[in-house]
Amino acid sequence: MIPGLFGGGESNFFMIIQTVITLLFFVMIFFFPRIMLWQIDRKMRSVLDSLDEYRVSAENMFLEKFASDMSAGVESKYESLKNIKMSQPTNLDPAGMVGRLEHVLDTSEDKFKRFVEGNADTEDSEELADLNMAFKGVMGTHQIYKVVRHFRKLIKGTQNIQLIGMIRMMLPLYEELAESQKDATRAFLDQAPIGDAIGPLVAAKMITEEPEEVADNIMHSEEEINDQTVHVLKSDGPGARLGKYGDAIDTLAEENDLEAIVTVDAALKFEGEETGSVAEGVGVMMGGPGVEKSKIEEAATEHEIPLEGVVIKQSAPEASKAMKKEIFDAYKDAKDKAEELASEFDGEVAVVGVGNTCGVGNVKDDTRGIHNRLRKYWKEYEEEEEEVSYMGMMSILPGADQASMKEARNSLIWRTIR
Known part of the structure; x- marks a missing residue:
């Protein structure tokens, strides 16, 4: 028997275990980021499927009530408004901030109102008001889908695992928000109180x-x-x-x-x-x-x-x-x-x-x-x-309070599209 090969087995056993652990450590260093990226991509792909379903559902409900037949020009304007960008007033000079913000909000409101009133099949003022609000639900689901798609492509393109923790926390929030916007669109079109x-x-x-x-x-x-x-x-x-x-x-x-x-x-x-x-x-x-x-x-x-x-x-x-x-x-x-x-x-x-x-x-x-x-x-x-x-998670953010949290669905939409 060769000394030390099968004899003195304890030291050899622990050496083998140590070698295996070391190999596993280096294997995990190499493969763990890829596993994390694969998991988050799979999750985001599933969420995007749900978000796409919400936005298509909201859009179909809206178009069914909005207009039976849209011209190419109206359809082009509709697509443009779905992708609208909002730029909030600068806060470099806080004086008059409220008035400037009100002006921007009024301008956006007038833009949506002109589109709906100028192209809807109905002339009833109450139905037009409902359609105007329902269009914001369509826009909201569309914009949320774009944001999550952006994050997915960003993670895949950069292979940046630092983004994964933040995105993993935000995904259920975005999904819940999109679903609520779709349900709000349905309620507005049904003239049902929310x-x-x-x-x-x-x-x-x-x-x-x-x-x-x-x-x-x-x-x-x-x-x-x-x-x-x-x-x-x-x-x-x-x-x-x-x-x-x-x-x-x-x-x-x-x-x-x-x-x-x-x-x-x-x-x-x-x-x-x-x-x-x-x-x-x-x-x-x-x-x-x-x-x-x-x-x-x-x-x-x-x-x-x-x-x-x-x-x-x-x-x-x-x-x-x-x-x-x-x-x-x-x-x-x-x-x-x-x-x-x-x-x-x-x-x-x-x-x-x-x-x-x-x-x-x-x-x-x-x-x-x-x-x-x-x-x-x-x-x-x-x-x-x-x-x-999951919207309740926003209450843990700095500056959040119960009086302001009710606006979370609207403010989050505006933050994503500006």
Whole structure:
């Protein structure tokens, strides 16, 4: 027997193990990045298939209602607007930032409005408003698809594994956002209230007489509630509109001695909170780019008016989809809470129903059949399993808060297309 070959086996055994581990280490160094790239590419390919399905579905629903036959020129304009780029105003000089941002947003809104009103088969103002909002859902799903496709090609082209962690976290968020945009498009075209319409619904339930327009797309009614004068504001419905809440509040504050402003709006819930739960707030309960919120805060500060709020909790996808039964039923508690807050002040109070007023008319009588339009959606929701909303991940980012998280779906879209 040759010494040391089979004898003294322990040292040889450990030497073999060490050699194998060393070889595996170098093999993993070489192959592990390729395995990671293969995994993320496979995942992104699957997500892109889903995103493509969402964007095609949203587009088909929109075109079916928009126009039966589009000319080559209209189709070219349609494709151009789907790929629109938005450049936000520079913040190098912060003075006048709100006004400049408002101007850019108004310009984009006018661009979409001109296209829809100039080429749609219908001339009904409410249907045109719904089509205008539905087109933004089409644009949103299209842009999200482009962003994820961009990331996939970037990773494959650069072989940069540092990007993988960030993209892996963002993929479920983009997929959830695209699905909610597709569902929002369907709701707008069906004239069904979305979760975000709960604020206007609460306001409409408080209006007994036909209101008047006090600012662009904002209706106002002076109501006597519990022997108190309450100025109720909401977007002009039942078409899908938002409107100039800031201008409306500024006008009311100039013409009336307001003692408080109560804003009612949807707010992002924490995981574990019940959909439709109602809570009080302080400040302006409003998401969006921040223009209208800023103007309300400015008017309230100038006239020394307290800012009270009522929020109805829901996830970001629930705010975009047709209104769930739990959210619809919450209007009673939210209305009572708004009236309770108003009663804490002796004088006149403004109650503002914030949100997209799709499917919600301007008077209490106009809201009576809303639940019938939503029943088919409620049946669909019963068959779905409740899932964690990945949009909630955005709340961990610096500067995120519950009042602003409701806008996540819209702000993310604008960030991807500018």
